[in-house]
Amino acid sequence: MAIQPSVKANLYKDSVSLMRISQIAIARSGVQRVTLLMGTRSNKEFLQQAGLMSPVLENAKPGDIMIVVQDDTSEKREAAEREIHSLIAGDEPKAGATESAMDAPPRSIAGGIAIAGHADLALISVPGPYAAAEALKALRRGLNVLLFSDNVTIEQEQAIKRVAAQKGLLVMGPDCGTAIINGVPLGFANVVRRGVIGLVGASGTGLQEVMCQIHRHGLGVSQAIGTGSHDVSSRVGGTTMLQGLALLAADEQTKVIAIVSKPPAPDVQQRVIEQASMIGKPVVLCFLGGEVVASTGNVHRASSLEETAKQAVSLAGAQQPGSDEKAVEELVSRVCRSLAPSQRYLRGLYSGGTFCSEAQIIWLEAGVRARSNAPLADADRLADPEDSYGHTAIDLGSDEFTVGRPHPMIDYGVRVDRLLKEANDPTVACVVLDVVLGYGSHANPAEILAPAIRQAKATAKAKGRELPVICFVCGTAEDPQSFETQKTMLAAAGAELVGSSTAAARSAQAIASRMAASQAVA
Amino acid sequence: MNAAPSALRDRKTSIISLGASGLDRGVESSGAPLTRLHWQPVGDGSPEVAWNLAQLIGDADDADCLGSRIDRANAQALERILAAQPTWVDVAAHASEIWPDMGRTLLHAGPPIDWKDMCGPMKGAVVGAVLYEKWAASPAEAEQLVAGGGIRFAPCHEFGAVGPMTGIISPSMPLFVVMNSAAGNRAYAPMMESGGARTLRFGAFAPEVIEGLKLIENVLAPCLKAAIAGIDGGLPLKPLISQSLHMGDDVHNRNTAATLLLYRAVTESLLKSPVPRDIVQETLRTIGADDMFFLSLSMAACKAIMDAAHGVPFSSIVTAMARNGVNVGIRVSGLEGQWYVGPADVPVGLFLPGFSEADANPDIGDSAITETAGLGAFAMAAAPAMVQFVGGTPQDALRYSREMAHIAIGRNPGFTLPMLDFIGAPVGIDIRKVVDEGRRPVINTATAHKEPGMGIIGAGVVQAPMKCFVDAVAALATIAVS
Numbered sequence A: 001m002a003i004q005p006s007v008k009a010n011l012y013k014d015s016v017s018l019m020r021i022s023q024i025a026i027a028r029s030g031v032q033r034v035t036l037l038m039g040t041r042s043n044k045e046f047l048q049q050a051g052l053m054s055p056v057l058e059n060a061k062p063g064d065i066m067i068v069v070q071d072d073t074s075e076k077r078e079a080a081e082r083e084i085h086s087l088i089a090g091d092e093p094k095a096g097a098t099e100s101a102m103d104a105p106p107r108s109i110a111g112g113i114a115i116a117g118h119a120d121l122a123l124i125s126v127p128g129p130y131a132a133a134e135a136l137k138a139l140r141r142g143l144n145v146l147l148f149s150d151n152v153t154i155e156q157e158q159a160i161k162r163v164a165a166q167k168g169l170l171v172m173g174p175d176c177g178t179a180i181i182n183g184v185p186l187g188f189a190n191v192v193r194r195g196v197i198g199l200v201g202a203s204g205t206g207l208q209e210v211m212c213q214i215h216r217h218g219l220g221v222s223q224a225i226g227t228g229s230h231d232v233s234s235r236v237g238g239t240t241m242l243q244g245l246a247l248l249a250a251d252e253q254t255k256v257i258a259i260v261s262k263p264p265a266p267d268v269q270q271r272v273i274e275q276a277s278m279i280g281k282p283v284v285l286c287f288l289g290g291e292v293v294a295s296t297g298n299v300h301r302a303s304s305l306e307e308t309a310k311q312a313v314s315l316a317g318a319q320q321p322g323s324d325e326k327a328v329e330e331l332v333s334r335v336c337r338s339l340a341p342s343q344r345y346l347r348g349l350y351s352g353g354t355f356c357s358e359a360q361i362i363w364l365e366a367g368v369r370a371r372s373n374a375p376l377a378d379a380d381r382l383a384d385p386e387d388s389y390g391h392t393a394i395d396l397g398s399d400e401f402t403v404g405r406p407h408p409m410i411d412y413g414v415r416v417d418r419l420l421k422e423a424n425d426p427t428v429a430c431v432v433l434d435v436v437l438g439y440g441s442h443a444n445p446a447e448i449l450a451p452a453i454r455q456a457k458a459t460a461k462a463k464g465r466e467l468p469v470i471c472f473v474c475g476t477a478e479d480p481q482s483f484e485t486q487k488t489m490l491a492a493a494g495a496e497l498v499g500s501s502t503a504a505a506r507s508a509q510a511i512a513s514r515m516a517a518s519q520a521v522a
Numbered sequence B: 001m002n003a004a005p006s007a008l009r010d011r012k013t014s015i016i017s018l019g020a021s022g023l024d025r026g027v028e029s030s031g032a033p034l035t036r037l038h039w040q041p042v043g044d045g046s047p048e049v050a051w052n053l054a055q056l057i058g059d060a061d062d063a064d065c066l067g068s069r070i071d072r073a074n075a076q077a078l079e080r081i082l083a084a085q086p087t088w089v090d091v092a093a094h095a096s097e098i099w100p101d102m103g104r105t106l107l108h109a110g111p112p113i114d115w116k117d118m119c120g121p122m123k124g125a126v127v128g129a130v131l132y133e134k135w136a137a138s139p140a141e142a143e144q145l146v147a148g149g150g151i152r153f154a155p156c157h158e159f160g161a162v163g164p165m166t167g168i169i170s171p172s173m174p175l176f177v178v179m180n181s182a183a184g185n186r187a188y189a190p191m192m193e194s195g196g197a198r199t200l201r202f203g204a205f206a207p208e209v210i211e212g213l214k215l216i217e218n219v220l221a222p223c224l225k226a227a228i229a230g231i232d233g234g235l236p237l238k239p240l241i242s243q244s245l246h247m248g249d250d251v252h253n254r255n256t257a258a259t260l261l262l263y264r265a266v267t268e269s270l271l272k273s274p275v276p277r278d279i280v281q282e283t284l285r286t287i288g289a290d291d292m293f294f295l296s297l298s299m300a301a302c303k304a305i306m307d308a309a310h311g312v313p314f315s316s317i318v319t320a321m322a323r324n325g326v327n328v329g330i331r332v333s334g335l336e337g338q339w340y341v342g343p344a345d346v347p348v349g350l351f352l353p354g355f356s357e358a359d360a361n362p363d364i365g366d367s368a369i370t371e372t373a374g375l376g377a378f379a380m381a382a383a384p385a386m387v388q389f390v391g392g393t394p395q396d397a398l399r400y401s402r403e404m405a406h407i408a409i410g411r412n413p414g415f416t417l418p419m420l421d422f423i424g425a426p427v428g429i430d431i432r433k434v435v436d437e438g439r440r441p442v443i444n445t446a447t448a449h450k451e452p453g454m455g456i457i458g459a460g461v462v463q464a465p466m467k468c469f470v471d472a473v474a475a476l477a478t479i480a481v482s
Helices: A015-029 A041-049 A074-090 A109-116 A128-140 A154-167 A204-216 A239-250 A266-277 A305-315 A325-338 A353-365 A413-423 A445-462 A483-492 A501-521 B025-030 B047-054 B066-083 B120-132 B139-147 B207-229 B237-245 B256-271 B277-289 B295-308 B376-382 B384-390 B394-405 B431-437 B466-481
Strands: A002-008 A033-038 A065-071 A121-125 A144-147 A178-181 A184-187 A194-201 A221-226 A256-261 A283-287 A299-301 A345-350 A392-395 A428-436 A469-474 A496-498 B015-019 B034-036 B086-092 B105-108 B152-155 B175-180 B186-190 B318-324 B327-332 B340-343 B348-351 B408-417 B423-429 B442-448 B456-463
Touching: A002 A074, A015 A033, A015 A074, A033 A041, A033 A074, A041 A065, A065 A074, A109 A128, A109 B015, A109 B034, A109 B431, A121 A128, A121 A184, A128 A144, A128 A154, A128 B015, A128 B047, A144 A154, A144 A178, A154 A239, A178 A204, A184 B025, A194 A204, A194 A239, A204 A221, A204 A256, A204 A305, A204 A353, A204 A428, A204 A469, A221 A239, A239 A256, A239 A266, A256 A266, A256 A305, A266 A283, A266 A299, A283 A305, A305 A501, A325 A496, A325 A501, A345 A353, A345 A413, A345 A501, A353 A392, A353 A501, A413 A428, A413 A445, A428 A445, A428 A501, A445 A469, A445 A483, A469 A483, A469 A501, A483 A496, A496 A501, B047 B431, B047 B466, B066 B295, B066 B408, B066 B423, B086 B207, B086 B237, B086 B295, B105 B120, B120 B139, B120 B207, B175 B295, B186 B295, B207 B256, B207 B277, B237 B256, B237 B295, B237 B408, B256 B277, B256 B295, B295 B318, B318 B423, B327 B466, B340 B466, B348 B384, B376 B384, B376 B394, B376 B408, B376 B423, B376 B442, B384 B394, B384 B456, B394 B408, B394 B423, B394 B442, B423 B431, B431 B466
Parallel strands: A121 A144, A121 B015, A194 A221, A194 A256, A256 A283, A283 A299, A345 A392, A345 A428, A428 A469, A469 A496, B015 B034, B105 B152
Antiparallel strands: A002 A065, A033 A065, A178 A184, A178 A221, B086 B175, B175 B186, B318 B327, B327 B340, B348 B456, B408 B423, B442 B456
């Protein structure tokens, strides 16, 4: 396939806009492939690896757009390139325009504040190498920060958190995907009612799952403070987590606090526990995958997302939600009866990193050891993330799947392909899928997933097998995607719906254990 | 425990959003105030520059941080700019009166440059100046003298002077003397030649060009010296410029009103003077025939204003922006003794019949001192006629002044813009803002032919290169560290 490279100089566009332009250009010109990337070093390396690099692109600067059009016919390549240029130019202000051009949108944080008159928080999702600088500018001007961007160096994270601490401002992130501050959902967030439970989370989807469950149990969230994934490391020292804890301790509306995180570095964990024990409010601590320690005083330990939500709800004075053990047992028995003896392995295809971890933890507790591209222990790393092996849990939101592509919560393409691939594997006992709703996520995931589930099941059926697909929906009835419709559509496609990430992982684990046991008996 | 009550105030949280679209949909739906930025990577797109720049931002809670020191220094620099009272006080009969040690030195426009690197027009002007000084008898001899290292070159700006286009000042040339009576500093500029297209400032050196220079030296200069001597206390230029802005000038590329106001003052004075009538007639004819005559005084006035703001430690204000036809250079108040340069662009605009962009020399001249002082393109709203050069509408004239306000630290209440409700023209280019906004200063300018001696071929606008500002930001960040 012939390659046609070019450069559009001095114009930055974010990766989402570039992908959108690529898609439209492909649709309109019928060209085979279009790649649009900013001229950063890492993007050039990516092109190199993909065999798309050419001398024209070598000189592109980080502020230039690299354009690669691939097709066998030069007419289509030309047409695509014209299309791309007009799309790129499309949302630029026209030269010589009149009144409307006079109030062009602000370009800098300072300009934004000037127009807003007053601002409290900067929501920053620019590319990582620029993100800390924007955060520092926002902090200096008195704004709290949510840093969605990743690839910020530890030194820069330390530097901005130092300034934030001096000024009594919050830096949520880097790599913070979710927060709700004063009822305002930021990034990937679900629509939950306001209430008395304050959350601090180092994990985006973990925070989303807990807030959704709290909402579905009838309670609400006062604040949900994200810390980003690096905060609980020894070098950052849990600055944001401790600050968040202090904020919620002082917040009158918050009656119960819950913390969801991967296990912090030992010194950080110690400090978090110490600070939590000094607060005059109940605190639920969920360090997923950490040592399970007994609850003491006001500090309550939880070992799963589901347990975190349940404890928080009951500590807030609501009735302890009932157990779904019976439903899980019924599901497991029914599924196992339908499986052939060869079907022994679990395949978790997750868009949420926390769900992928939680599943591996729950499975391992029952002796079901899984391989993963994001394993609990390095020995369990998959040789090739594209190929499942034995029990496998995949985090499809991890870097190797997201270069040049939207996150799997937005674009279900990679997950659909993987589901169909697993359907051909006769050793697969069941597939687990998370469906994350809320702002930022796909507008109608079931519309994509339901046909794919049908097709996967049909593929297996054609080979004389059943393919159980366990789904849970992380969302609320108030989310823009409509929780009930999503569940109905998935169920109609034959998916087994369970109420939480934890229940999904436990169901899958029970199926695996039972199939292994029947194997042993046979 | 360091609680941060500001993060959890019990009211609608106002959000600024920058980066990928879609992450602020929840904000939008919640009804919270949302301001989206049209974000672009700062400066030249390098992450290092972005991080450097972030270190230079002021902080109301931290008076000791570098950014706050810069803010205070800029406030002081701005105070000096606003306090300046540029006054035309004298005409020096010869530049050598002012700098007795200059010997065979030629001053030129823009940042430092060697003879071999000069553009065509500047080389032509150098040859012309050598002939005018009679240091050589022919153009060939002149070039030989210069190539042999017989002439020393230095930027006008380093001598407190400013020259239009090639900006050549030689020892025999008369100079306008403008004093900033608030601070006592002086600035100098050569007089405008009235030779039409064929002038030394555009690189012409034909015999009639040299004769024109002699006329200035022997007729115009003595006459104007007498004129200004007759005006008690000199001629205050700030009120004159202010009035010209209200009469449609930008006082850079349009000086029609300012020249008339000057003509009025000079005429009245000369009528009381003993200067012979034919000399007075010749002088008034020259001024009256050249709409741009005031530019020399405008530039000197701006130089006098901006030099007063130079040398404030830590200040990030640009005190000079000048072009030598190859590079644009800026000087920054807190970075004394340094030029930060980048390649000059070719102006965009209209060309005289028979010429095109292919004939144009890159941007040249010290006249961008007017933009540096908040006039020219910064005061474009006052001069809607100017936008015709770039095919714009009067609305565009307002837009230039509005946009330039984004990179300026203040406004000059002495230079007001009627079309923008008499708000002061933006003044004091802050290198931090230029880099942060990714917005380069706009300069109104004439366009020179790239061959020596071909003269003016058009006029339009040009922007100073980002590299000057990026390098200066890096230098300021380094000062801070050391």
